[in-house]
Amino acid sequence: MQQRFRQQFEASIAAKQAALAQMLPALGRGAQLLIEALRADHKLLVCGNGGSAADAQHFAAELSCRFERERPGLPALALTVDTSTLTAIGNDYSFEQLFARQVQALGRRGDVLLAISTSGNSPNVLKAIEVAQAQQMPVLAFTGRDGGQIARQLRESDVELRVPSRVTARIQEVHILLLHCLCDAIDQSLFPQ
Numbered sequence: 241m242q243q244r245f246r247q248q249f250e251a252s253i254a255a256k257q258a259a260l261a262q263m264l265p266a267l268g269r270g271a272q273l274l275i276e277a278l279r280a281d282h283k284l285l286v287c288g289n290g291g292s293a294a295d296a297q298h299f300a301a302e303l304s305c306r307f308e309r310e311r312p313g314l315p316a317l318a319l320t321v322d323t324s325t326l327t328a329i330g331n332d333y334s335f336e337q338l339f340a341r342q343v344q345a346l347g348r349r350g351d352v353l354l355a356i357s358t359s360g361n362s363p364n365v366l367k368a369i370e371v372a373q374a375q376q377m378p379v380l381a382f383t384g385r386d387g388g389q390i391a392r393q394l395r396e397s398d399v400e401l402r403v404p405s406r407v408t409a410r411i412q413e414v415h416i417l418l419l420h421c422l423c424d425a426i427d428q429s430l431f432p433q
């Protein structure tokens with residue numbers, strides 16, 4: 241068992257090293273997109289399934305409450321949390337509409353959709369991106385593998401942060417690191433000390 245633990249740790253470290261080698265320019269563009277939107281008083285809507293739903297909530301909490309420094313709460317909402325809304329949309333429309341309907345209801349021009357999917361192929365995340373784009377909302381997509389359908393759906397002005405791994409767990413582990421980098425960049429830019 242210890243040997244398997246060691247392999248998991250080593251695989252996680254290797255995934256982060258590969259991300260470090262490849263992802264910093266795109267991470268800078270992603271941070272800029274969020275910072276400009278927040279500076280202009282826009283809000284962030286965040287969605288994803290399973291572990292990525294947890295990541296969406298984790299990130300929204302770090303912005304709306306706080307990350308590492310004392311500062312005002314920032315407007316970020318996870319679209320994964322309201323069971324009444326989620327069950328109504330799933331029941332009355334479809335699971336595919338779960339996030340898209342909320343983006344249509346809550347998103348306004350200039351707000352950002354942060355869409356998280358390790359495969360890049362979750363239909364409900366893809367539909368949310370389509371609605372955001374139709375509403376002139378910039379999209380920041382967290383993906384993995386080959387970026388899937390999401391990579392093909394993004395416009396020039398959107399940003400994709402694609403983790404160079406094919407393993408869901410490793411991609412998720414890097415996604416969390418990227419989210420913490422974004423929290424730090426937002427605090428540093430909007431609330432310098």
Ligand SMILES: O=C(CO)[C@@H](O)[C@H](O)[C@H](O)[C@H](O)COP(=O)(O)O
Nearest residue numbers: 289290291292357358359362408409
């Ligand atoms: O956390 C894990 C696996 O590590 C799972 O819950 C995983 O997030 C779920 O299978 C998701 O439905 C996968 O969706 P996606 O990342 O491909 O969009």
Ligand SMILES: [Zn+2]
Nearest residue numbers: 291408409412
């Ligand atoms: Zn997981």
